[in-house]
Amino acid sequence: xxxxSNTSDEALREEVxxxxxxxxTKDISEELLNENxxxxxxxxxxxWLKKVVEAHWAVPRWPEEWHGRALANDQAxxxxxxxxxxxxxxxxxxxxxxxxxTLLAQGQQGLKEKLxxxxxxxxxxxxxxxxxxxxxxxxxxxxxxxxxxGDHYLVNGQKVWTSGAATADYGMLIxxxxxxxxxxxGISFFFCPMKQPGIxxxxxxxxxxxxxxxxxxxTDAVVPAENILGAPGMGWQVLNTALAYExxxxxxxxxxxxxxxKQATQEEPLIAVAREAGKLDEPHLRQQIAQAIAYKRLxxxxxxxxxxxxxxxxxxxxxxxxxxxxxxxxxxxxxxxTEILGAESLLEGENxxxxxxxxxxxLNAYFTSxxxxxxxxxxxxxxxxxxxxxxxPEVDKTIAFRDVRTS
Amino acid sequence: MLNxxxxxxxxxxxxxxxxxxxDASTETAVRTVMETDQGFDPxxxxxxxxxGVIGLITDEKYGGSGVGxxxxxxxxxxxxxxxxxxxxxxxxxxxxxxxxxxGDEALNATRLPGxxxxxxxxxxxxxxxxxxxTESGINVSASEIAGTWQLEGRGSFVLHAQNxxxxxxxxxxxxxxxxxxxxxxxxxxxxxxxxxxxRTLRIASVSFNKTAAKQINATQPVWEAVNQALNxxxxxxxxxxxxxxxxxxxxxxxYAKTRIQFGRQIGSFQAIKHMAxxxxxxxxxxxxAARHAAACLADQSSRTEEAISLAAFACADAFVKTAADGxxxxxxxxxxxxxxxxxxxxxxRADAQLFGSSDFHRENYLKALGG
Numbered sequence: 001x002x003x004x005s006n007t008s009d010e011a012l013r014e015e016v017x018x019x020x021x022x023x024x025t026k027d028i029s030e031e032l033l034n035e036n037x038x039x040x041x042x043x044x045x046x047x048w049l050k051k052v053v054e055a056h057w058a059v060p061r062w063p064e065e066w067h068g069r070a071l072a073n074d075q076a077x078x079x080x081x082x083x084x085x086x087x088x089x090x091x092x093x094x095x096x097x098x099x100x101x102t103l104l105a106q107g108q109q110g111l112k113e114k115l116x117x118x119x120x121x122x123x124x125x126x127x128x129x130x131x132x133x134x135x136x137x138x139x140x141x142x143x144x145x146x147x148x149x150g151d152h153y154l155v156n157g158q159k160v161w162t163s164g165a166a167t168a169d170y171g172m173l174i175x176x177x178x179x180x181x182x183x184x185x186g187i188s189f190f191f192c193p194m195k196q197p198g199i200x201x202x203x204x205x206x207x208x209x210x211x212x213x214x215x216x217x218x219t220d221a222v223v224p225a226e227n228i229l230g231a232p233g234m235g236w237q238v239l240n241t242a243l244a245y246e247x248x249x250x251x252x253x254x255x256x257x258x259x260x261x262k263q264a265t266q267e268e269p270l271i272a273v274a275r276e277a278g279k280l281d282e283p284h285l286r287q288q289i290a291q292a293i294a295y296k297r298l299x300x301x302x303x304x305x306x307x308x309x310x311x312x313x314x315x316x317x318x319x320x321x322x323x324x325x326x327x328x329x330x331x332x333x334x335x336x337x338t339e340i341l342g343a344e345s346l347l348e349g350e351n352x353x354x355x356x357x358x359x360x361x362x363l364n365a366y367f368t369s370x371x372x373x374x375x376x377x378x379x380x381x382x383x384x385x386x387x388x389x390x391x392x393p394e395v396d397k398t399i400a401f402r403d404v405r406t407s
Numbered sequence: 408m409l410n411x412x413x414x415x416x417x418x419x420x421x422x423x424x425x426x427x428x429x430d431a432s433t434e435t436a437v438r439t440v441m442e443t444d445q446g447f448d449p450x451x452x453x454x455x456x457x458x459g460v461i462g463l464i465t466d467e468k469y470g471g472s473g474v475g476x477x478x479x480x481x482x483x484x485x486x487x488x489x490x491x492x493x494x495x496x497x498x499x500x501x502x503x504x505x506x507x508x509x510g511d512e513a514l515n516a517t518r519l520p521g522x523x524x525x526x527x528x529x530x531x532x533x534x535x536x537x538x539x540x541t542e543s544g545i546n547v548s549a550s551e552i553a554g555t556w557q558l559e560g561r562g563s564f565v566l567h568a569q570n571x572x573x574x575x576x577x578x579x580x581x582x583x584x585x586x587x588x589x590x591x592x593x594x595x596x597x598x599x600x601x602x603x604x605x606r607t608l609r610i611a612s613v614s615f616n617k618t619a620a621k622q623i624n625a626t627q628p629v630w631e632a633v634n635q636a637l638n639x640x641x642x643x644x645x646x647x648x649x650x651x652x653x654x655x656x657x658x659x660x661x662y663a664k665t666r667i668q669f670g671r672q673i674g675s676f677q678a679i680k681h682m683a684x685x686x687x688x689x690x691x692x693x694x695x696a697a698r699h700a701a702a703c704l705a706d707q708s709s710r711t712e713e714a715i716s717l718a719a720f721a722c723a724d725a726f727v728k729t730a731a732d733g734x735x736x737x738x739x740x741x742x743x744x745x746x747x748x749x750x751x752x753x754x755x756r757a758d759a760q761l762f763g764s765s766d767f768h769r770e771n772y773l774k775a776l777g778g
Contacts, residue, residue, distance in 0.1 A: 267776075267778075268777075271773070275778075286778070289773060289778065290776075291769060293776060294721055294772065298696055302691055304695075305691075318695075376677070376681065379684035379685070380680060382683075382684035382687060383684045384680070387674075387680075387683055387684070388660070389660065389672075389674035389680050389683060390672045
């Protein structure tokens with residue numbers, strides 16, 4: 001690699017394009033673009049990522065010693081755009097690889113040397129051990145404990161809403177290490193090895209009859225002391241940097257109907273469903289359909305305006321509204337589809353795909369209105385951080401956690 | 408030809424209008440002027456003229472500023488925030504755009520310069536007592552008698568007709584829809600100011616009794632010209648609604664930070680905070696919709712009808728909801744005449760009925776989407 005930080009934009013563009021032309025061959029691209037990725041990463045993908053990391057394209061904003069190029073954002077984007085143009089994966093991980101970014105920012109040297117490379121190459125699988133049955137909206141109220149025993153921590157407790165726990169090698173874990181200080185101050189952040197006897201993973205069955213998440217029961221699990229990120233008791237701060245990475249890498253849209261039936265036309269799904277059901281002429285449905293489509297369109301316009309504001313250098317508060325807006329869009333779409341179908345929505349199964357879609361959308365809408373912060377928490381955040389309204393008094397903010405009331 | 412300003416120029420225009428509003432369209436000024444018969448402040452009208460706002464969308468060759476819907480929308484956001492009382496919408500927007508759309512060169516050359524400077528106030532008679540701004544709502548008929556056109560019937564919901572020097576009247580005739588110019592001071596024309604819930608608004612009914620009228624030589628089908636004017640009016644109104652909604656949310660949030668009950672600022676209660684968060688979604692969506700509609704109209708996009716319909720009901724509903732919830736969030740103080748919240752609620756309710764209800768625009772939106 002050529003690595004002068006003063007490489008011109010044009011030279012960089014040529015270099016990355018040439019590298020892609022040579023390495024992103026027809027065979028590799030066809031194989032990777034056609035594979036179905038879920039939790040397992042294929043050998044072909046790992047081998048491609050290895051090449052990308054070795055050529056220092058994966059994390060160009062990072063320092064050279066960690067596979068980077070120490071480039072500024074503008075130049076890093078040149079690389080991302082070149083990869084995106086040919087649909088090659090693996091670039092931009094200094095923005096969207098939650099695990100590697102968190103580890104690089106907060107981890108100890110030994111753990112970084114051990115895991116940064118494998119994380120960038122997707123050779124290790126990860127999961128999140130944050131939420132607990134007793135700590136949902138109030139995440140700082142976690143009761144999973146980590147007790148220091150010589151060169152390691154012993155962890156006990158229960159986590160929930162963990163995707164990929166069964167295949168994970170490590171989980172990013174928050175656990176309480178000090179019960180004598182207020183709740184935010186006694187938390188520590190760990191890379192917890194998952195493949196050990198003290199970890200039991202049980203799938204959770206959702207109201208949609210799917211299982212995308214697990215419960216994780218932790219009994220005397222061992223975490224080496226070097227796997228702590230940040231200082232003991234500083235876990236809440238580490239968590240917030242991790243959450244910031246997570247948010248910046250999110251932003252994918254909501255999921256569509258389960259049947260996955262492709263719309264033959266570009267027509268709005270609600271219009272198509274009403275037409276098919278012979279209900280498109282009903283004035284009260286027409287009003288509701290128009291309004292539901294409008295909610296979706298207005299959210300898209302807000303997002304576009306926020307992006308335009310950002311590109312002009314002014315930060316936009318509109319972005320924070322998207323999740324709340326999306327909740328309403330999805331609940332309304334589910335509700336109106338149900339209303340269009342009437343009694344047909346009682347049915348399920350593959351012979352009733354319209355009912356399946358309506359019911360799935362209605363139920364899965366809660367994924368957005370509860371998951372990742374409920375609408376109610378989201379309204380608090382908008383009220384406080386965007387509109388500057390004062391916080392509710394917090395009765396447990398300053399007392400030792402062991403004295404905090406629980407349900 | 409209409410031009411579009413650069414973003415910086417448009418923001419500069421917005422700033423100067425905002426400055427003028429904060430000087431001359433204060434709450435006190437609005438309360439004073441809303442109790443007059445005329446319903447607008449001639450000094451402020453002159454200032455708007457000097458700023459080029461009245462002739463904003465009028466072609467430069469007729470003495471206007473010759474800019475487009477995006478600039479108009481930006482100006483109207485500021486006007487809406489300040490509850491500007493003026494015939495701007497009636498004369499500078501609807502009448503000016505209708506005349507330009509009708510395209511009678513000779514008439515435009517004589518009429519539009521005065522309208523652009525604000526010396527002439529014009530208004531368009533587009534609907535009757537049904538108040539539906541569609542072809543079927545037209546309630547004036549025209550007949551040609553011995554080479555002279557005569558009008559008969561009653562138009563209504565005519566903005567600032569009581570202040571108008573000239574009326575443009577859309578009327579049915581045996582030969583189809585036609586457009587006419589009428590002098591409202593003629594004896595055969597009876598202009599009757601209508602009492603309005605929103606005292607910052609001026610509307611009137613206009614009755615014609617064998618009124619001699621001058622036919623306007625339209626260069627395109629008359630209803631298409633009316634539609635073009637209504638589209639411009641809807642963009643302007645959407646801007647006013649978005650600006651009004653944002654203003655209400657701003658002062659309501661400020662109040663929630665200062666009003667203390669139960670020993671706490673009321674804005675710390677989730678009951679209030681969550682309403683405010685929901686209103687922020689509404690107001691930001693209204694701003695996005697209004698600006699998008701203006702941009703589509705400026706670009707003559709193929710999706711202009713869709714964008715304008717969306718803005719029409721989204722902005723109307725957002726302004727009404729924000730103003731109504733704003734009253735609720737204030738509590739008793741906003742139930743008093745002296746508090747400004749009701750002025751915004753009344754403007755919001757009025758704006759939501761002008762040029763078609765939200766239901767009407769939702770239906771048009773669905774049609775535009777192919778539904």
